[in-house]
Amino acid sequence: MVNLKELSKALELSQTTVSRALNGYPEVSAKTRDRVVEMARQLGYEPNLQARRLATGRSMAIGHVIPRSVHDMMNPIFLEFIAGAGQTYATHGYDMIISVVEDNNEEDAFREIASRKKADGVILQGPRINDRRHDLLDQLGLPFVVHGRITGAEERTSWIDVNNRRAFERATNLLIDLGHKRIALINGLETMDFAVRRRTGYETALQAHGLEPDQKLMSSADMTEPYGAETAIRLLKSQEPPTAFLVSSMISAIGVARGISLCGLRIGKDVSVITHDDALSFLPNSGEVPIFTCTRSSVRYAGIRAAEMIIQKVNEEGDEHAYEHLEAELILGQSTGPAP
Amino acid sequence: MVNLKELSKALELSQTTVSRALNGYPEVSAKTRDRVVEMARQLGYEPNLQARRLATGRSMAIGHVIPRSVHDMMNPIFLEFIAGAGQTYATHGYDMIISVVEDNNEEDAFREIASRKKADGVILQGPRINDRRHDLLDQLGLPFVVHGRITGAEERTSWIDVNNRRAFERATNLLIDLGHKRIALINGLETMDFAVRRRTGYETALQAHGLEPDQKLMSSADMTEPYGAETAIRLLKSQEPPTAFLVSSMISAIGVARGISLCGLRIGKDVSVITHDDALSFLPNSGEVPIFTCTRSSVRYAGIRAAEMIIQKVNEEGDEHAYEHLEAELILGQSTGPAP
DNA sequence: GTCAGAATTCAAAGCGGTTTGAAAAATAAA
DNA sequence: TTTATTTTTCAAACCGCTTTGAATTCTGAC
Incomplete structure (x- = not known):
């Protein structure tokens, strides 16, 4: 050596x-x-990397701060996102450093990355309602790219996001076209920006067809499997059960499917389900005719692009912002059919 | 500053x-x-971290090399493991650097970590049959802790592993005690060390009760949901269907459950299922009586401990090896019952 | 009051690169 | 052949910390 x-x-x-x-x-x-x-x-x-880093003042690393949700849940989409981003970093000679922090320590994590120059830039994960983290990062002078979008700061930040509103609007339209009138929304935590957008898309479609959104048909929580199952069962056993479900994640959709069959109903016949599909590798929803009708957008691809964006950002002067809006595909599977 | x-x-x-x-x-x-x-x-x-690193020759970081499986699947247990490890690193002032690599580039990733001193030590993930990575790491002088175990190198490596053999032996015994004679094994990829151990436990229990293991009842693949469903359906429709399933992962178990109900059978009544439960946060299997009877071992805890072990290892001289053998809990849920 | 020994403090030499400003060599112009 | 330019190379400073070996100050014993 x-x-x-x-x-x-x-x-x-x-x-x-x-x-x-x-x-x-x-x-x-x-x-x-x-x-x-x-x-x-x-x-x-x-x-020697450390020597070079000291001399150049650049750390050649990108940070990902991954918050554990309030309920201590690790969202598996992070893994897939990271897999994509990691691929890009590797080919560009960057390291990926990951900090798993509790929600309330996130700020400290960013401060430390900035002040000790642990990374040249960061990815801002899981934007929330009234998120102020971008202000902190601007103030710290730490370049960043948002995975998702911070409502109200679209022009002041770089981001990559799926058009969640439109995806859910289209999905809702499809269900309405199939004759469904009572459509339940099994959403993610609505403290998250993306979840709000999805609800907006859903409500927009309903209203455009003269259907009044019904709070009783909407729920919001961490997207686990039991959450899907329990909510589906509760709603199906209610006074006016829905004939269709719009679900925010494959994981919960699987729960919904279980709930439906526990109620003795058949998915795609008695009850329709459309789910958002992040294309997680361990939950493939593919095949000639996928199990679930879904709005699909590869989160791994988003990771690849986000990494490219942040690398470009740390390497160029100026501070124009870039953004990329991904459209989800609406894919017909076996879980939808005409309203009974 | x-x-x-x-x-x-x-x-x-x-x-x-x-x-x-x-x-x-x-x-x-x-x-x-x-x-x-x-x-x-x-x-x-x-x-300044870089300066300190240069001066001390220590990078104060631990590397995780995450291979993408042959089938490009990202195993979600990595995320949970990382969440645990990350917690520990944070409190000890270590960074976590992650390289996502294709199976055949893993060696290069380790070499680079060692030669450029990107990390003081690494976690060796997903040991395989005939794994030789520990030789490489020894040769590179890079301290490491194995998550899992490398058969034949137990004395020459530090590792933390679940007693997979015993867990599956107990689970099989339980099914046998319930009167089941035809028990299917829906295993993970048997190129992986842990999967082989699980099969061994399963076969041991069968043989101890005079039951001959039947190849037709065993399968091995990446643990996706569809894999569980398709395998269950295929077996249930075969000449001599099993009355019970032993499954290597919650994800596939959910598929198995779906397959069972698609066949018009009731889980826990007509067919029993025991799954291994890594306690993934997005697939909780808890509650008063969990859905699935399972062998449970928290992979997040394993991450915490693995991180502690590697930190200790990089900080001490000598090269005694440490290991920790975790016993899985056998937890009764709703998915098992007497053989019909 | 001295002096050995312990307790503190310091200047300077690394760690291993990058980068500045000047010098040397090569080439072109006069 | 000189002189002016352009190319190429170099010595030394620097990045910001740790650590060695020496110097200084402080104690307590005699």
Whole structure:
């Protein structure tokens, strides 16, 4: 394991020249550069990262601060998002550093990343209603990209988001077109920005067809499997049961399906279900005709793009913002049919 | 944002003394230390991490190399494991750096971590049959802790693992005691060490009761939901259907449950199911009487402990190995009953 | 009052790179 | 051949911390 000094000694060149040759600076002759590169290869030289970081003041890392939800739940979409982002980082020579923090420590985590230069930029995960984290990050001078969107700060931030409102509006329209009038919404926590957008899409579609949104048909919680099942059962056993469910996550949708069959009803016949599908790899909803009719958008892809965006952002001057709005596909599966 | 030089100037002390005062070295008087600490607080001094890393030669980070499975599936247990480990790192001042790599690039990832000192140690995830990664890590001089176990290298590695064999043996015994004779095993990929152990436990129990393991009742694949459902349906429609299923993951178990009900059978009555439950937060299987009878072991806890182990390992000399063997709880739920 | 020994403090040398400003070498122009 | 330019190379400073080895101050014993 040689270092720069030894390498330059072996070459009988100064550290300056060797460093420049390896980092592609123009002020070094082609001949010398070749010689340096070859020798570096031979001696197996690899620049020490910590030293470079100290010298350049850049950490070559991107931070992800992952909050544990109020209910201590880890959202599996993070994993898939991270998988996508990690792929991108690897090819660009960045490290991914992850801090898992409790909701109320998130601010400290960001401060620490900024003040100790743990990362050159961060991904802001899971924007909430009245989120102020972007203000903090701006103040800390820490570049960031939002996964999702912060309502009201769309112009002042870079973000990548699925068009959740439109996805749920289309899904609701589909159910209405199938004749459903009582459509339940099994939503995620409505303290989250995306969940509110989804509800808006759902309500917009209902109202456009002269249907009055019914609070009793809407629920909001962490998207676990039992949540889906229990809510479905409760609603199906109520006075005026829904004939269709619109669900915010595959996980809860599976619960809804279980609830439906526990009530002795058939999914796709007696009751229709449309779910949002983040394309989680362990919950594939594919095949010729997918189990669930769904609005699908790959969260892994979002991770890939978010990583590209933040890398670009930390590397360029200026502070124009970029954003990317992804449309979800509406995919017909076996879980929808005409209203009974 | 002051640095050490400025801080020491403000105190009219040498950098040496200030550094030592802050890092708790004994050769500094209590009075001076107080003065230093107070001034550091006032000026908001935070040592630059890169500089410290360069000076100490320690990166204060632990690496997790997460392989994407052959089928490009991200196992959600990683997320939960990471959540646990991350917690521990945070309280010990370590960073967690994550590399998501394709199976065949894993070796490079480790080499890079070692040669560029990206991390002081790593967690070895998902040990496989004939795994040789520990040899590589030993050779690289990179401390590591295995999450799981590498068969044949138990004495030469540090690891934390669930007693998978015993868990599945007990589960199988329970089913046998309930009168089941044809018990299917819906296992994870049997290229993975843990899956083999589970099968061993299952077969051991069968044989101990004079039952001959039947290859037709065993299957092995990535643990997705559809895998569970499809396998259950196929087996239930076969010549000699099983009366019970032993499943390696909650996710597939949910699929199995769906398959069972699609076949018009009732879980816990016509067909029994026991699953291994990693206590994933988005798939809670709790309540007074859990849905699934299960062998449960919190993977998040494993993450916490693994992190503690690796931190201890990178901080001490010598190379004794530590290991921790966790016993899974066998928890009775609603999914088991006497054989019909 | 001295002096050895312990307790504190310090200047300076790393750690391993990058980068500035100047010098040397090569090339072009006069 | 000189001189002016452009290329290429270099020595040294710097990034911000830790740590070694020496110097200084403080104790307590004699």
